[in-house]
Amino acid sequence: MIKKCCSENDLDILLEYIGKEYREAIYLYLDAIKYGISNPNVSSWIQTENEVITSIILMYHTGMHIYSKEKVFDASELVELILNQNPSIICAQEKIIEMISRNLKEYKLEIGNVAQCVHNEKYNSIYSIRLATQEDYTRMAKMLISDPDIGASYSLDEMIKQIEERIKDGYSRSYCMFDGEVLIAQASTGAEESGVATIAYVMTEPNYRGRGLGKTIVGHLAKELMNEGFDVFLIYYSDKAGRLYLNHGFKNVCRYGKLYKNV
Numbered sequence: 556m557i558k559k560c561c562s563e564n565d566l567d568i569l570l571e572y573i574g575k576e577y578r579e580a581i582y583l584y585l586d587a588i589k590y591g592i593s594n595p596n597v598s599s600w601i602q603t604e605n606e607v608i609t610s611i612i613l614m615y616h617t618g619m620h621i622y623s624k625e626k627v628f629d630a631s632e633l634v635e636l637i638l639n640q641n642p643s644i645i646c647a648q649e650k651i652i653e654m655i656s657r658n659l660k661e662y663k664l665e666i667g668n669v670a671q672c673v674h675n676e677k678y679n680s681i682y683s684i685r686l687a688t689q690e691d692y693t694r695m696a697k698m699l700i701s702d703p704d705i706g707a708s709y710s711l712d713e714m715i716k717q718i719e720e721r722i723k724d725g726y727s728r729s730y731c732m733f734d735g736e737v738l739i740a741q742a743s744t745g746a747e748e749s750g751v752a753t754i755a756y757v758m759t760e761p762n763y764r765g766r767g768l769g770k771t772i773v774g775h776l777a778k779e780l781m782n783e784g785f786d787v788f789l790i791y792y793s794d795k796a797g798r799l800y801l802n803h804g805f806k807n808v809c810r811y812g813k814l815y816k817n818v
Contacts, residue, residue, distance in 0.1 A: 560601060572624070682739065757773055
């Protein structure tokens with residue numbers, strides 16, 4: 556049975572189920588703490604069998620996150636919920652993603668890793684780096700959706716809205732790197748809450764790649780977060796990104812996956 560969370564007690568049960576394993580449900584955990592059940596853009600559910608929780612689900616805008624401790628649940632029931640909610644992207648532990656992907660043929664599958672920053676140095680740059688302002692959001696969003704994976708899951712308006720909402724709520728910060736007035740690289744926190752932060756949306760303009768700008772801007776942001784006492788995580792899906800992060804202070808903590816389709 557899948558029940559929608561409608562009370563603070565339901566939310567407490569969901570968070571208690573995650574417990575200390577939030578690394579395997581990083582965005583679900585942080586979104587649940589930050590937005591609870593009152594935000595109109597967030598919905599959450601608890602799946603049970605014989606009154607025992609088998610999985611939990613949270614949807615923020617068009618993105619769905621799933622977590623299961625034992626990875627034993629009614630997959631057909633979960634797929635039915637997914638089809639009813641029609642998310643553009645689904646994220647979960649590797650085994651869960653592989654299980655449900657068999658019945659979600661319209662989605663593309665990618666497997667990656669969650670990594671944690673264990674040490675970091677701030678790198679110097681010949682280019683200016685500053686916090687993003689509202690005037691930067693459209694340029695940032697256009698750069699992000701130019702990436703085939705991100706652009707497949709979000710429209711320009713959806714991306715601008717997410718950047719704006721998360722920064723306004725104090726749930727995210729974004730740093731931009733400029734060559735004069737030209738935006739050439741960016742990195743953001745996908746979420747910041749309760750001493751845990753995730754780094755996301757790291758991107759460099761194609762003409763400026765190969766110069767170490769991604770390493771520099773991630774190092775700038777990670778250093779700031781760790782100085783503020785955050786445990787810092789990120790999720791990556793390519794070997795190239797993995798080499799960048801693992802060679803500069805991050806270590807893998809679990810396997811992760813996503814399903815996405817064109818919006």
